[in-house]
Amino acid sequence: MSAIITLSLLAILVLYLGIFKLRNALLSVSLIGLMAALVFELRLWNEEAEPIFNGMVLFDKFSLAFSILIIFITGLILLLSKGYFDKISANIAEYYALIIFSLTGALLVVSFHNLSMLFIGIEIMSVALYILAGIRKKDLASNEASLKYFLMGAFSTGFLLFGIALLYGASASFDLTEIKNYVTTNSGQLPAMFYAGILFLIVGLAFKVGAAPFHFWTPDVYDGSPILVTTFMSTVVKTAAFAGFLRLFITCFDQLQSFWVPILLVMIIITLFIGNISALVQLSFKRMLAYSSISHAGYMLFAILNMGVQASGAMLVYAAAYSVASVLAFAVLIVVKRNRGSEHFEAFNGLGKSNPLMALVLTLSMLSLAGIPLTAGFIGKFMMFSEALSNLHIALVVLAAINAAIGIFYYFHVIINMYFREAEINDQISIDMNYKTVLFIAAALTLILGIYPDFLTHLI
Amino acid sequence: MNNLALLLLLPVFGALLLAFVKKSGTAKSIALIFSVLTLALTVPFLVAFIPDASKQFEQNIPWIPSLGIHFHIGLDGISLPLVILTNGLVPLIILSTFGQQQKGGFYALMLFMQTGLLLVFTALDAFLFYVGWEIALIPIYFICGLWGGVNRIRVTLKFFIYTFSGSLLMLIAIIYLYTQVPTANYELTSFYELDLDEKTQRYIFWAFFVAFAIKMPLFPFHTWQPDTYVEAPMAGTMLLSGIMLKMGVYGLIRWLIPIAPLGVSQYGHLAMILAIIGIVYASIIAFQQQDLKRLIAYSSIAHVGLIAAGVFVWNVQGLQGAMIQMVNHGISVIGLFFVVEIVSRQFGSREMQHMGGIAKVAPRLAIVFLIIILGAIGLPLTNGFIGEFLLLMGVYQAGIWTAIFAGLTIILGAVYMLRMYQGVMLGDTNQKAGIFRDIAGSELLVFAILVALIVGIGVYPKPLLHLSEAAVSNLVEQVKIGY
Numbered sequence: 045m046s047a048i049i050t051l052s053l054l055a056i057l058v059l060y061l062g063i064f065k066l067r068n069a070l071l072s073v074s075l076i077g078l079m080a081a082l083v084f085e086l087r088l089w090n091e092e093a094e095p096i097f098n099g100m101v102l103f104d105k106f107s108l109a110f111s112i113l114i115i116f117i118t119g120l121i122l123l124l125s126k127g128y129f130d131k132i133s134a135n136i137a138e139y140y141a142l143i144i145f146s147l148t149g150a151l152l153v154v155s156f157h158n159l160s161m162l163f164i165g166i167e168i169m170s171v172a173l174y175i176l177a178g179i180r181k182k183d184l185a186s187n188e189a190s191l192k193y194f195l196m197g198a199f200s201t202g203f204l205l206f207g208i209a210l211l212y213g214a215s216a217s218f219d220l221t222e223i224k225n226y227v228t229t230n231s232g233q234l235p236a237m238f239y240a241g242i243l244f245l246i247v248g249l250a251f252k253v254g255a256a257p258f259h260f261w262t263p264d265v266y267d268g269s270p271i272l273v274t275t276f277m278s279t280v281v282k283t284a285a286f287a288g289f290l291r292l293f294i295t296c297f298d299q300l301q302s303f304w305v306p307i308l309l310v311m312i313i314i315t316l317f318i319g320n321i322s323a324l325v326q327l328s329f330k331r332m333l334a335y336s337s338i339s340h341a342g343y344m345l346f347a348i349l350n351m352g353v354q355a356s357g358a359m360l361v362y363a364a365a366y367s368v369a370s371v372l373a374f375a376v377l378i379v380v381k382r383n384r385g386s387e388h389f390e391a392f393n394g395l396g397k398s399n400p401l402m403a404l405v406l407t408l409s410m411l412s413l414a415g416i417p418l419t420a421g422f423i424g425k426f427m428m429f430s431e432a433l434s435n436l437h438i439a440l441v442v443l444a445a446i447n448a449a450i451g452i453f454y455y456f457h458v459i460i461n462m463y464f465r466e467a468e469i470n471d472q473i474s475i476d477m478n479y480k481t482v483l484f485i486a487a488a489l490t491l492i493l494g495i496y497p498d499f500l501t502h503l504i
Numbered sequence: 505m506n507n508l509a510l511l512l513l514l515p516v517f518g519a520l521l522l523a524f525v526k527k528s529g530t531a532k533s534i535a536l537i538f539s540v541l542t543l544a545l546t547v548p549f550l551v552a553f554i555p556d557a558s559k560q561f562e563q564n565i566p567w568i569p570s571l572g573i574h575f576h577i578g579l580d581g582i583s584l585p586l587v588i589l590t591n592g593l594v595p596l597i598i599l600s601t602f603g604q605q606q607k608g609g610f611y612a613l614m615l616f617m618q619t620g621l622l623l624v625f626t627a628l629d630a631f632l633f634y635v636g637w638e639i640a641l642i643p644i645y646f647i648c649g650l651w652g653g654v655n656r657i658r659v660t661l662k663f664f665i666y667t668f669s670g671s672l673l674m675l676i677a678i679i680y681l682y683t684q685v686p687t688a689n690y691e692l693t694s695f696y697e698l699d700l701d702e703k704t705q706r707y708i709f710w711a712f713f714v715a716f717a718i719k720m721p722l723f724p725f726h727t728w729q730p731d732t733y734v735e736a737p738m739a740g741t742m743l744l745s746g747i748m749l750k751m752g753v754y755g756l757i758r759w760l761i762p763i764a765p766l767g768v769s770q771y772g773h774l775a776m777i778l779a780i781i782g783i784v785y786a787s788i789i790a791f792q793q794q795d796l797k798r799l800i801a802y803s804s805i806a807h808v809g810l811i812a813a814g815v816f817v818w819n820v821q822g823l824q825g826a827m828i829q830m831v832n833h834g835i836s837v838i839g840l841f842f843v844v845e846i847v848s849r850q851f852g853s854r855e856m857q858h859m860g861g862i863a864k865v866a867p868r869l870a871i872v873f874l875i876i877i878l879g880a881i882g883l884p885l886t887n888g889f890i891g892e893f894l895l896l897m898g899v900y901q902a903g904i905w906t907a908i909f910a911g912l913t914i915i916l917g918a919v920y921m922l923r924m925y926q927g928v929m930l931g932d933t934n935q936k937a938g939i940f941r942d943i944a945g946s947e948l949l950v951f952a953i954l955v956a957l958i959v960g961i962g963v964y965p966k967p968l969l970h971l972s973e974a975a976v977s978n979l980v981e982q983v984k985i986g987y
Contacts, residue, residue: 357570416642417635427571429676434683438676445672452665464649464657502570 045096045103047081047111048151054081055144062137071126074140078119085111095157099219105504107155109360110287114154114280117367118147120486121276124375126478128272132180139179143276146172150284154291159208159218162288166204166252169281170197176276177269189268196251196261204248210241220295227299234300242297242304246311249292252285255341256315263322266334271381274330275374278337279367286344290359294351301351308349309440315342316447323454329377330387332454333370336413339447340366343428346444350431356504358427364500365412365420365493372409372486375479376402383473392458394467402475403462405487412490414455415448420493427501506548508561508577512622514542515594515615522615525608532602535611539595542618546591553584555970557978559628567632572682572689576629581975585827585968586625586754589834590747594618596953597742600842602946603849610651610739617643617743624751630678630690633759637671637751644743651737663732666725670718677711681763695763696982702766709767712760713775719752720808722775723782733801738845741797745804745841746834753808753830756815757823762983768816769986776816776902780909782809787916791923796844796854799924800837803880803917807833810913813906814895818985820977822898827972828965829891832879835961836888839876839954843869846947847928851936856924861933866942870929872951877925879958881918887961890969902987 054077093104149168178190215226319339412421518538562578623636790802814822863870882888
């Protein structure tokens with residue numbers, strides 16, 4: 045809990061720093077705050093977890109592991125923000141504050157133990173993002189992204205709320221344990237209202253994680269928002285939403301698998317194919333990453349589908365691998381766009397010659413996203429596939445493997461451009477210290493997770 | 505001294521060092537030193553190896569215990585010849601590039617790939633096998649893409665996606681097998697002990713077979729191969745044909761057939777027919793090629809088809825033939841490609857019609873080329889003879905017609921190989937051939953070693969056969985295929 049309180053106070057503090065024009069202190073104060081939150085989370089690790097605040101939140105290993113992951117990723121993203129927000133606007137304090145507010149919401153989403161907390165968490169997380177997506181006031185694409193995100197987000201929140209209300213109507217409680225008990229005691233004679241509630245919850249959460257057929261907002265919003273905001277959305281927010289999704293279904297609806305597993309199966313298959321096939325034809329690297337994030341949502345849904353003993357671990361590894369690789373890719377994209385003025389694949393031409401190290405880390409990130417061994421992404425995919433196969437979803441895994449092969453086309457597109465094609469102007473791109481740090485940390489983590497993932501696989 | 509993991513890691517160290525070397529001369533010598541050192545470290549294994557059916561020099565370290573994955577490696581009579589082949593050919597391939605200007609990165613990728621290949625040949629854990637399988641692929645993709653010909657981008661991507669799709673199928677099969685193992689691990693022996701029903705084995709067969717057939721490549725999964733061989737730089741082609749295609753054959757012997765014998769008895773005939781179609785088909789196409797590299801690429805399909813047929817008949821002769829022929833093919837094909845490299849560099853073309861009459865001006869090249877070709881077509885007293893003899897003897901037990909069609913590979917092989925020799929070496933000396941420079945220096949050294957191996961194995965193949973004999977006959981006894 046202290047972490048959530050710390051972060052809320054931190055965001056307000058950052059806003060005050062903005063008022064007093066202490067621009068240079070913003071980044072360091074935010075990072076110190078995040079560090080403090082991280083320490084608070086770590087200190088809870090070995091303690092016995094009980095639902096607290098009348099069963100509102102529960103800081104078990106699951107929630108702590110995901111909290112630590114998203115705080116860490118936010119730290120990396122903030123490191124990238126130095127010199128990034130300044131270019132967009134004069135009032136940069138609000139960016140930091142909004143990102144931290146959104147993170148606070150995300151922390152609630154991964155540690156809720158009461159459906160009202162899930163709703164509040166998602167709202168805190170999303171409202172900050174609606175503003176962040178449209179923060180480039182004069183940019184039409186950014187405005188469009190914000191409006192689309194807001195409309196779609198409000199719409200999906202409606203579904204979510206309706207679903208929660210229906211569950212409450214049936215079980216007379218918002219508490220996860222009580223809903224679970226209700227399911228156990230009334231198994232076989234649950235009212236239709238309850239099933240409708242689950243259905244609405246799936247729709248609402250699928251919106252949030254960007255799974256097909258509720259994914260239509262994702263490409264435009266990811267493409268239109270400033271790159272750093274996109275990074276935050278596609279890593280931290282996505283991870284949190286998935287963790288919340290998994291937590292809800294593992295705790296409450298474990299016994300009703302025969303009802304929702306077929307629905308989820310269809311969703312996964314559509315998500316994989318739509319994400320991958322659309323990513324194939326993109327000319328913009330950023331938009332390609334947006335579609336690839338849809339296809340990754342498909343792989344991550346595997347964990348919810350299976351809910352085995354290792355499902356949470358698999359989700360954690362996958363989310364960590366995907367987030368780290370995405371931060372890496374977006375960081376390089378920011379640098380390239382700043383210097384070459386384009387987000388298209390052509391902007392990466394000749395990077396292998398002019399900036400060999402940067403090209404190398406981006407290659408690592410692409411290999412990880414594509415799921416090649418010795419990178420983190422492979423372990424994630426491997427665990428997801430293992431989970432699915434142990435539940436005998438063989439056809440699903442074969443379809444997923446076809447998609448993994450399709451993925452090679454677009455992930456290798458940028459590798460091919462960097463190494464095998466020449467640039468027109470082949471000047472070296474200079475990168476500052478913060479970016480170097482982030483690239484180094486993310487690349488190292490991708491390799492460490494790929495070679496020795498044991499410390500993460502059975503954490504939860 | 506006999507630390508197998510160290511042998512595997514040595515090329516990685518070399519690769520890491522080479523990644524920072526810019527100067528071509530230094531890079532070459534470092535690469536050569538590391539590859540020769542690796543070869544030298546292989547010798548103690550050969551000396552200490554007891555040629556029986558057991559696994560030796562085993563190392564088993566828990567790697568990802570929570571997922572049941574072990575870093576389990578070891579050698580037996582089936583893997584040792586291939587480890588020697590890998591470590592023996594890499595120095596030769598590096599030596600063959602001494603005439604070019606290459607940076608450290610080129611050699612770094614080569615050495616990195618060597619580790620992947622060694623991992624494939626020594627892995628006794630399926631997960632490890634898959635990891636080696638994939639990490640051998642990444643470096644060769646970059647070697648072909650960075651230093652290849654004009655169409656390299658399209659061709660190498662096709663190659664990568666082809667092989668990657670195959671290996672994903674294999675990955676699914678591996679994970680499925682893991683879920684069936686009661687002790688939850690990826691050990692080879694656990695997979696051998698599984699008692700799967702026939703239906704499951706059929707699926708397992710196809711998942712592994714497609715992966716291996718793409719790698720070898722067998723007809724009709726071969727369409728990536730000629731293009732990739734042509735577009736790749738010569739060292740890449742040598743790695744692909746000399747060593748990498750043996751990964752597929754090795755996979756058949758070590759993983760596919762012992763794990764899914766019922767699947768093999770169901771579909772082994774089909775696989776054999778595919779292999780034999782490949783032999784005839786590739787030989788006919790090879791006969792019509794003007795491009796030397798493409799010609800050898802197709803000849804390689806024909807040769808590997810015979811090897812695969814020898815594996816699928818699953819008797820001692822066929823398997824022994826396959827084992828020795830894998831080594832022989834590696835030696836011959838590298839020699840052939842090196843000749844093509846030397847000739848086409850001086851002519852500025854790989855087309856046979858632009859060449860001719862080199863023998864008069866370059867007698868040394870003419871002699872070694874002849875010996876290599878004789879080895880490739882399996883003349884007695886050269887290395888190819890004993891391999892093809894054993895393979896045909898094995899295939900004959902499956903039926904006379906299979907043997908007759910498989911035997912075509914020798915006749916057709918002689919036809920297109922000698923036609924190539926005639927086109928390149930004999931005939932009228934044209935203007936370019938007049939100023940042809942004969943082989944010397946490092947080139948001569950490479951050829952001297954290759955020729956010595958060709959004649960040496962041809963005259964006295966017993967030591968090589970002896971290495972794998974016990975392991976092969978044990979395997980044939982353990983795993984029964986009911987055709």
